[in-house]
Amino acid sequence: xxxxxxxxxxxxxxxxxxxxLNDVSFTVNEGEILALIGPNGAGKTTCFxxxxxxxxxxxxAVLFNGQRLTGRKPHQITKRxxxxxxxxxxxxxxxxxxxxxxxxxxxxxxxxVVGALFRFPRHRATPADREFANPFGKFIAPVFGVSRxxxxxxxxxxxxxxxxxxxxxxxxxGEVARNLSYGHQRRLEIARAMATRPQLLCxxxxxxxxxxxxxxxxxxxxxxxxxxxxxxxxxxxxxxxxMGVAERIVVLEFGQKIADGDPTSVREDPKVIAAxxxxxxxxxx
Amino acid sequence: xxxxxxxxxxxxxxxxxxxxFMELTTGGLTLGAIYALIALGYTLVYGVLKLINFAxxxxxxxxxxxxxxxxxxxGLTGSTPAPSLxxxxxxxxxxxxxxxxxxxxxxxxxxxxAYRPLRRKNAPRLVFLxxxxxxxxxISQAVGVLTGHNKWKVPNLxxxxxxxxxxxxxxxxxxxxxxxxxxxxxxxLMLVVLDLFINRSRLGMGIRAVAQDPDTAALMGVxxxxxxxxxxxxxxxxxxxxxxxxxxxIGNIQYDVGFLLGVxxxxxxxxxxxxxxxxxLLGGFALGLVELWGAGFFGNQWLNVxxxxxxxxxLMFRPTGLLxxxxxxxxA
Amino acid sequence: MxxxxxxxxxxxxxxxxxxxxxxxxxxxxxxxxRTATVLAFLAFIYALxxxxxxxxxxxxxxxxxxxxxxxxxxxxxxxxxxxxxxAVGLNVVIGLAGLLDLGYIxxxxxxxxxxxxxxxxxxxxxxxxxWLMLIPIAxxxxxxxxxxxxxxxxxxxxxxxxxxxxxxxxxxxxxATNVSxxxxxxxxxxxxxxxxxxxxxxxxxxxxxxxxxxxxCLTMVVICILGVKQLENSRVGRSWLAVRExxxxxxxMGVPAFRFKIWAFAIGAAVGGLSGALYASKEGSMTxxxxxxxxxxxxxxxxxxxxxxxxxxxxxGAVTITYIPERLRFIADERFLVFxxxxxxVMIFRPQGLIPSRRRAAEMADMKAEAKEVxxxx
Numbered sequence: 001x002x003x004x005x006x007x008x009x010x011x012x013x014x015x016x017x018x019x020x021l022n023d024v025s026f027t028v029n030e031g032e033i034l035a036l037i038g039p040n041g042a043g044k045t046t047c048f049x050x051x052x053x054x055x056x057x058x059x060x061a062v063l064f065n066g067q068r069l070t071g072r073k074p075h076q077i078t079k080r081x082x083x084x085x086x087x088x089x090x091x092x093x094x095x096x097x098x099x100x101x102x103x104x105x106x107x108x109x110x111x112x113v114v115g116a117l118f119r120f121p122r123h124r125a126t127p128a129d130r131e132f133a134n135p136f137g138k139f140i141a142p143v144f145g146v147s148r149x150x151x152x153x154x155x156x157x158x159x160x161x162x163x164x165x166x167x168x169x170x171x172x173x174g175e176v177a178r179n180l181s182y183g184h185q186r187r188l189e190i191a192r193a194m195a196t197r198p199q200l201l202c203x204x205x206x207x208x209x210x211x212x213x214x215x216x217x218x219x220x221x222x223x224x225x226x227x228x229x230x231x232x233x234x235x236x237x238x239x240x241x242x243m244g245v246a247e248r249i250v251v252l253e254f255g256q257k258i259a260d261g262d263p264t265s266v267r268e269d270p271k272v273i274a275a276x277x278x279x280x281x282x283x284x285x
Numbered sequence: 286x287x288x289x290x291x292x293x294x295x296x297x298x299x300x301x302x303x304x305x306f307m308e309l310t311t312g313g314l315t316l317g318a319i320y321a322l323i324a325l326g327y328t329l330v331y332g333v334l335k336l337i338n339f340a341x342x343x344x345x346x347x348x349x350x351x352x353x354x355x356x357x358x359x360g361l362t363g364s365t366p367a368p369s370l371x372x373x374x375x376x377x378x379x380x381x382x383x384x385x386x387x388x389x390x391x392x393x394x395x396x397x398x399a400y401r402p403l404r405r406k407n408a409p410r411l412v413f414l415x416x417x418x419x420x421x422x423x424i425s426q427a428v429g430v431l432t433g434h435n436k437w438k439v440p441n442l443x444x445x446x447x448x449x450x451x452x453x454x455x456x457x458x459x460x461x462x463x464x465x466x467x468x469x470x471x472x473x474l475m476l477v478v479l480d481l482f483i484n485r486s487r488l489g490m491g492i493r494a495v496a497q498d499p500d501t502a503a504l505m506g507v508x509x510x511x512x513x514x515x516x517x518x519x520x521x522x523x524x525x526x527x528x529x530x531x532x533x534x535i536g537n538i539q540y541d542v543g544f545l546l547g548v549x550x551x552x553x554x555x556x557x558x559x560x561x562x563x564x565x566l567l568g569g570f571a572l573g574l575v576e577l578w579g580a581g582f583f584g585n586q587w588l589n590v591x592x593x594x595x596x597x598x599x600l601m602f603r604p605t606g607l608l609x610x611x612x613x614x615x616x617a
Numbered sequence: 618m619x620x621x622x623x624x625x626x627x628x629x630x631x632x633x634x635x636x637x638x639x640x641x642x643x644x645x646x647x648x649x650x651r652t653a654t655v656l657a658f659l660a661f662i663y664a665l666x667x668x669x670x671x672x673x674x675x676x677x678x679x680x681x682x683x684x685x686x687x688x689x690x691x692x693x694x695x696x697x698x699x700x701x702x703x704a705v706g707l708n709v710v711i712g713l714a715g716l717l718d719l720g721y722i723x724x725x726x727x728x729x730x731x732x733x734x735x736x737x738x739x740x741x742x743x744x745x746x747x748w749l750m751l752i753p754i755a756x757x758x759x760x761x762x763x764x765x766x767x768x769x770x771x772x773x774x775x776x777x778x779x780x781x782x783x784x785x786x787x788x789x790x791x792x793a794t795n796v797s798x799x800x801x802x803x804x805x806x807x808x809x810x811x812x813x814x815x816x817x818x819x820x821x822x823x824x825x826x827x828x829x830x831x832x833x834c835l836t837m838v839v840i841c842i843l844g845v846k847q848l849e850n851s852r853v854g855r856s857w858l859a860v861r862e863x864x865x866x867x868x869x870m871g872v873p874a875f876r877f878k879i880w881a882f883a884i885g886a887a888v889g890g891l892s893g894a895l896y897a898s899k900e901g902s903m904t905x906x907x908x909x910x911x912x913x914x915x916x917x918x919x920x921x922x923x924x925x926x927x928x929x930x931x932x933x934g935a936v937t938i939t940y941i942p943e944r945l946r947f948i949a950d951e952r953f954l955v956f957x958x959x960x961x962x963v964m965i966f967r968p969q970g971l972i973p974s975r976r977r978a979a980e981m982a983d984m985k986a987e988a989k990e991v992x993x994x995x
Contacts, residue, residue, distance in 0.1 A: 078871035092862040094980045103859045106852040107871025113880045116851035117844055135648055149851055156852075178983060196871050337776045402965050407988030408981075409968075411717055414779055415921055416964040418719065422914055422957030430951060544910075548787075551780060586795045593784030600777050601769045 005030045005200055005231050006082075011050055011060035013255075020046045021057070022255045028200065033222060033232045035242045038252035039276040044235045045087070045204065047252060051233070052084050052202055053077040064200070078107055083198035085189045087205045093178035097169055097188050098160055100177055104195030105156035111149045119147035129154060156195075163191040166228075167221065183214055187221070194225070201225060203234040207241050219245040243267065251275065302581045307457035309577040315465045315534060317573020318472035322527035323550035324557070324565035325479060326392075326520030332560030332610070333496045333516045336400070339417035342547025343424035344391045344521050348528035349538045350428060351387030352380040356440045363438030376442060380532070385525030392521030395420060396514055421543070429540035436539045439532040468530045475523055476566045482519075483562065492516060496560070545589060549576075552596040558606030567607060629967065636972065663835060666691050666828045679944075691827035695899055697939045698834035699892050704919045704935035705841050705928065706888025711917065712926035712974075713849060714881035715861035716771070717779040720786025721916045723766075724759045724886040726793060726908040728893025731755035733805040733903060734798060740805050741798045748811050752894055759890020760883045762789075767882035771875060786913045794905040804904030808897050824901075834895050841888055842928055848884070857881060858976075911953050918960045924970030926977050933972055 006028040013021040020043050028034050036044050049055045051062055053069040062069050064080060072080075083104075092100050123129075125141040132154040133141050164170045167187040172180060177188060186206060193201060203222075207215050215238065222245050226232050236242050242249065242263070249266045251259040253275045259266050266272055302309070323345055330338045338344075356376060361368070368376060399416050445462035452458045483489040494502035495512045503509050532538060549572060557568025572595060579591040599606065643651065661668075668676045669690045680690040703725065710718045731754050738745040746754070770781045793799045811833065813821040821829045848854055859867035860874045868874050897903060915938060923934020938956060942949035963971065969981045 073873075073875075074865070074868040075871050075873045078869060084869065086866075090863055090866040092859050092866065094862060094976055094983070095858060099855065099858075102852075103855055103867065103872065104870045106855060109852050111852055113848065113853050113877075113884075116853045117847055119847070152852070176979070192870060337780065399961060399965060403968075405988065406968075406981075407984045408964075409984065410775055411711075411715070412964050412968040414717055414776060415917065416961055418779075418914055418917070419957050419960030419964060422911070422953055423961055426951065426954030426957055430954060548780065548784065555777070587791070590788055590791050593781075593788050596784055597769060597781055600773055600781060604773070604777070 003030050004028070005065065006051060006233075007063040007066075008047075008051060009061050009063060011047075011057040011062060013046060013050055013055060014058045020255050021050065023060070024252070024255070024257050025060075026250050026257060026260050028231060028233055029248075030199075030231055031226065031229075032247045033226050033234070033245055035246035035249045036233065036235050036252065037237075037239075037242055037249060041254075042252040042275075043255040044252055046255075048084075048202060048204060048233075048235055052082055075107070078196050078198070081197075081199035082202065083193040083196045083200070084202040085186075085193050085204055085206060087208060089185050089189055091177040091185055091188060091192070094176060096174050096176055097164060097180065097184075097191075098157075098173040100188055101160040101163055101192050101195045102156055104192040105159050107196040109152045109156060111152050115147070116149050119149045121145040121147050123148065123151050132157075160191075160195060163194050166194075166224070167191045182209060186210075190221070190225075194230070199231060201230045201232050203232065205235055205237065207236060207238050215241050298582045302578060303456065305457045305581055307451075307453060307459040309457075309581045310574060311459065311461055311465060313574035313577035314570060315468050315573070316577065317553075317570035318468045319527050319531055319534070319569075320546075320550050320553045320572055321472045321566045321569025322475055322523050322530070323546060324554040324569050325475065325523040325562060327547075327551050328554040328557070328559055328562060328565040329479075329516055329520045329523075331554070333492055334400070334513060336413050337417065337551065338392075338395070338517075338520070339414070339547070340395055340421040340424060341392070341520060341524065342543035342550070343421050343428075344388045344395070345524040345528050345531075345546065346425065346428065346538070346540065346543040347391045348384035348388030348521075348525040349532055349542075350432065350437065350540075352384040352529055352532060353437055353439055353538060355383040356380055356442070361440035361442070363440055365440060367441045367444050373442060377529075380442075381526065381529045384528040385522050388525035388528060389518050389521035391424070392517040392524070393514060396517045401510065401513070421547070425540055425543050432540055434540065436537050438537050439535075443533055464533060468534060471526060471530060472566060472569070475526055476562060479519065479523070480562055488512075488515060548596075549592040552592045552599075555596060555604075556599050556606055558608040558610055560610040561606065561608045564606055564608040571607070626966075633973075633978070637975075637978075640975065659839070663832060665694055666831060689827070691831065693940065693943045695827055695831045695834055697936055698831060698838055699896050699899065700916075700919065700939045701932050701935040702834065702838050702841060702888060702892040702895070703916055704923070704931040705838065705845060706885045706892065707916050707920050708925065708928065708931045709845055709848075709888070710881055710885035711920050712931065713845075713854060713861075714857045714878060715775075716878060716881060717775055717917075718782045718882075718885065719779050719913050719917060720766075720782035720784065720789075720910075721885070721889055722908050722910065722913040723782075723786040723789040724763060724889030725893035725896070725912075726789050727759045727762050727886075728755040728890030729897035729903060729908070730793065730799055730805075730893075731758045731890070732894045732897040733808050736809045736897075737805050737807050739807050740800070745809070748809050748898070751809070752891065755890045755894035756887045759893070760887045763882045763886025763889075764879060766886075767879045771878045771882065783910070783913070787910050790905060790908055790910065793908070799905065801905050804902060804907075806902035808901050808903070810898050810901070822898075830899055834899075837891060837895065841891070845884075845928065853877065853880070914960075915953070915956060918956050922960060922963045922970055924972040924974060924977070927970070927972055927974035930970050930972035930974065934970070 004027040008024055008026050011021055011024045012019065024047060036047060038044050046055065050057050053062070053072055053074070064082060067080075069077060069080075092103065095103070121140065121144040123146050125133075125146045129146045129151065130138060130141050133146070133150065137146070137150065161170065161173065164173050167190055169184055169187055169191065172184060177185065180188060186209075190201075190203070190206065206222075207218050210218060219241060222232055222234070234246075246263055248261065249259070249263055250257060251266060251269075251272050258271045258275060259269045261269075323341070326341045326344065327338065330336060330341065356379075359376070359379075361376065367373070399420050400413065403413055403416060443464055445464040447460060447462050448466060449459055449461040451460075483492055491502070491507045491512050492515065494505070494507055495509055499509055502512075550569070553568035553572040554565050555568070556572055557564025557566065572592060575595060576588055576591045580588040646654075665676065669680050703721070706724075707718065707721050710716050710721070732751045734740045734742050735746045735754055736748060736751045766782070766785050770778055773781065794801045799805065810820070810822040810830070815821055822833075856867065856872045856874075856877045859870070859872055860877060864874050900907075919934040919938050920931045921934070923932065923937070924930020942952045948955050969977045973981070
């Protein structure tokens with residue numbers, strides 16, 4: 001029995017007179033791939049936003065690793081270990097793919113502004129450090145060591161290149177993000193989110209706009225992400241994709257949870273079928 | 286300063302404020318009316334173009350100088366006596382027309398020469414702002430050169446007659462001239478006219494549509510550029526009216542009055558709710574009152590600081606202003 | 618008219634392409650060559666006053682010594698160095714972090730007044746502190762004012778931030794005019810200069826020889842440029858860039874946006890305070906009128922016209938705006954008009970500045986291309 005990573009605990013969310021979420025409860029277990037589905041307007045994105053700390057629930061709470069996610073600024077939530085991508089791509093358009101991922105990797109960097117300005121050597125230089133150093137550093141490093149800035153730069157860069165390879169973008173690492181193809185941009189977003197070293201990776205409609213071949217690749221990628229040690233939560237409209245990759249599915253309708261279980265039982269659940277299951281998505285006919 | 290000294294100072298200043306309350310209030314209202322008229326321009330342009338037209342203060346200033354020049358052309362100077370009632374009306378109409386024309390023309394020129402080319406290039410927000418500032422600087426300095434950096438005296442047109450003169454005793458004397466009342470009424474009138482125009486006319490509907498969603502409005506057949514020009518023109522008209530009133534009330538004009546007045550008018554617009562026409566009026570009066578009361582309490586030299594402090598406080602605690610942003614919504 | 622404009626545009630394109638080509642050549646040089654070139658160039662700059670004395674070409678042409686009513690060239694050099702420092706500091710705020718600060722003169726004034734108040738024997742403060750203590754005080758006070766200004770205002774949208782910073786600059790001036798310790802319009806005099814004497818007893822930083830002051834300011838410029846470069850090429854610079862591109866997305870990717878924005882303000886303020894302190898030492902006396910708000914806009918013009926975000930560009934901008942009025946006196950009289958117009962023209966025709974950073978040039982080009990594609994109604 002794997003432990004619960006994220007606990008949605010009787011969450012209700014009201015916007016003025018509108019109840020967007022009504023007493024929703026479920027858990028996301030560590031190491032699983034959970035999909036959140038439901039017809040349009042069911043409250044999936046709202047629920048997502050509550051789970052990632054963007055919205056505060058009117059009632060109930062969301063617990064991550066046993067702690068409440070209340071009133072925290074976005075960058076603090078990321079530091080806790082939740083990363084997310086967006087339905088509409090929000091990359092940094094004028095930065096290269098590598099730089100985009102590096103920003104994500106910076107989330108764990110401890111170098112402060114003062115540390116970046118005055119780079120006091122304080123770590124013993126490893127061979128990798130020495131290779132990474134600039135010409136000046138190559139003399140300094142063996143004698144005095146490297147600064148935390150230098151060490152973290154190297155580590156971030158290695159992580160970034162590793163992640164770019166992981167998603168298959170190593171060849172376009174130097175390309176400016178706005179020039180990448182749509183598929184590449186989506187994968188870059190995932191790589192950037194992973195660079196923040198999250199425990200929970202939340203993907204909001206990661207397959208939007210993909211053709212069937214790309215969707216199959218995405219399924220494979222999601223599995224590999226889970227195998228790397230992350231827990232994955234996704235919202236998706238494409239049933240085939242969801243059925244193919246999710247280990248557990250939570251179904252929302254009109255802000256309420258109507259089903260929660262493995263793909264087969266959800267698919268055969270009469271309530272879910274009544275809600276909307278059955279029609280394949282138009283775009284993969 | 287020990288506590289007793291502070292208490293003394295506090296008591297003394299409160300006493301001053303109280304005993305001059307009426308004067309400060311009427312002064313604040315008339316000043317506020319002028320702020321309100323200028324604020325209308327800022328709020329309109331921001332509501333439709335999402336742009337702070339820093340140079341709007343110069344639009345106002347140009348109108349003020351233009352009307353003085355027109356009056357001087359007809360022989361009126363700072364030292365000639367006030368004309369008779371019939372001629373007065375003629376001159377007022379002339380001055381107002383010239384001011385409005387000059388301000389409107391300046392506003393349109395800004396749009397055509399500076400802002401439209403930038404929109405065509407899809408320039409980032411920062412560039413628009415910097416251009417606006419540069420234009421404000423250029424225009425005010427150019428007028429400065431043309432006027433020899435001198436203060437021009439406005440011809441004597443109206444000798445204001447005191448209409449209300451009521452000594453309330455402990456609160457000071459309530460003293461309103463016909464000019465004061467005229468100024469306040471003019472501001473209200475301008476608001477009503479603009480409000481009706483925006484909400485009831487077809488052109489006004491176009492403005493509201495573009496304010497809400499420019500691209501969709503364009504797809505629905507609204508000519509965006511014409512709407513933008515109309516917006517600037519309307520702002521210019523309000524500024525021209527403000528210019529005339531300013532001339533009549535203050536009695537002199539200088540090339541650099543625009544800057545301070547502009548910041549205060551913008552503060553008024555933000556205070557009332559940027560993009561909200563009624564907010565501009567409310568904000569104008571409110572700012573005028575707060576300024577004069579503040580000056581009464583803290584001392585005249587701190588008058589200009591009041592506006593900036595108000596701005597920071599509003600933006601920190603209620604950035605949508607008193608009435609909220611709303612040009613895009615159904616009410617103005 | 619259109620033909621003239623297109624010819625201008627053509628010439629400008631050539632210039633920009635030439636610049637891009639130069640930049641590529643520069644990048645392709647070996648680092649040893651680049652370092653050597655930079656050092657040689659620095660040596661040249663340090664030697665300018667002496668070259669001026671010697672009447673070497675082209676310095677004798679550039680020199681303002683003989684221009685009608687021109688100030689001594691040495692003096693101009695010191696002032697230019699100080700304003701280059703201002704531009705470098707403001708570049709951190711506008712160019713790197715993307716925050717439009719229209720009240721930078723405020724930090725300059727805080728630094729200058731710190732030196733004046735704590736250093737001048739005629740000021741209200743009882744002790745006149747030694748010059749070497751004044752500089753850290755000035756920088757510290759300026760940084761504190763930067764943080765105080767930033768805390769409430771950096772959450773605001775760009776337009777509002779601009780107006781509020783404008784207000785700050787003006788508030789500083791009004792306070793300086795009305796508060797007794799700054800002595801308002803009468804000002805503070807006998808502001809000290811750096812200490813030190815030559816072997817024969819004359820002061821090193823005396824009024825007769827401006828060169829040591831020039832070298833001091835220049836050294837500060839070099840130090841600050843190096844410092845800014847360190848920040849730019851670290852996670853700090855990357856975070857600033859990310860916040861500039863998309864603040865919300867940056868936040869979600871773990872960038873503490875507000876904290877870094879405050880830092881940008883603080884660093885910009887510190888450099889501004891330092892330049893103000895140097896200015897006060899140089900001038901020896903100042904009044905509240907020494908810091909008009911219009912100067913803030915001129916500072917912005919230096920950064921933006923030169924090429925915001927690009928150190929070389931802002932240096933060129935600062936040098937141009939400081940030097941040209943000294944050389945061409947008719948421009949000096951109307952410098953605000955001239956540079957206001959220039960600012961508008963540059964923004965309309967070349968918004969990335971005269972010497973854009975590679976990134977910024979690409980940004981503008983991309984946005985322009987996008988505009989062409991999407992324009993349904995022009």
